[in-house]
Amino acid sequence: NLIWETVGGHTFQQLFTHLAVKGQMIIIGSTPDYTTEIGFQDAQINNLNWQLITGSKSLTGFIIFNYVSDFAEYIPKLIEMIFNEEIVTKIDLGERSDEGKFIGLEQVARAEQWLHQGKNMGKVVVQIQDI
Numbered sequence: 001n002l003i004w005e006t007v008g009g010h011t012f013q014q015l016f017t018h019l020a021v022k023g024q025m026i027i028i029g030s031t032p033d034y035t036t037e038i039g040f041q042d043a044q045i046n047n048l049n050w051q052l053i054t055g056s057k058s059l060t061g062f063i064i065f066n067y068v069s070d071f072a073e074y075i076p077k078l079i080e081m082i083f084n085e086e087i088v089t090k091i092d093l094g095e096r097s098d099e100g101k102f103i104g105l106e107q108v109a110r111a112e113q114w115l116h117q118g119k120n121m122g123k124v125v126v127q128i129q130d131i
Helices: 009-017 048-054 064-083 103-116
Strands: 002-005 024-027 058-061
Touching: 002 103, 009 024
Parallel strands: 002 024, 024 058
Antiparallel strands: none
16 A cells, blocks of 8 residues: 655554555655644654564655656646546635635735644645635
């Protein structure tokens, strides 16, 4: 199996316990750690090395900035997959928030809070102006 892990903290630890033999977990974020002054926390997984070895499991860190050289090749492919609905995107404009949609640059802080509180359903987007 493949786990695409974006939350970190307790969620990372819980997902790791469900990683199958020969499974791979790709770590792309740690949302709780973005809101603290401490930074990224070490995972509290007993015998991590032993679990990786005996389960033939792998953990891979990923950050987009290390792949800028691949953008020209893969961005057009990604756009085509979205256009053909092979990938379905979810956009959260804040419609479910108490104060309504995120419209205008002054709403960026509120949108970020929405994201860090885990209330979003998809990618949080702030509209620059109402259309």
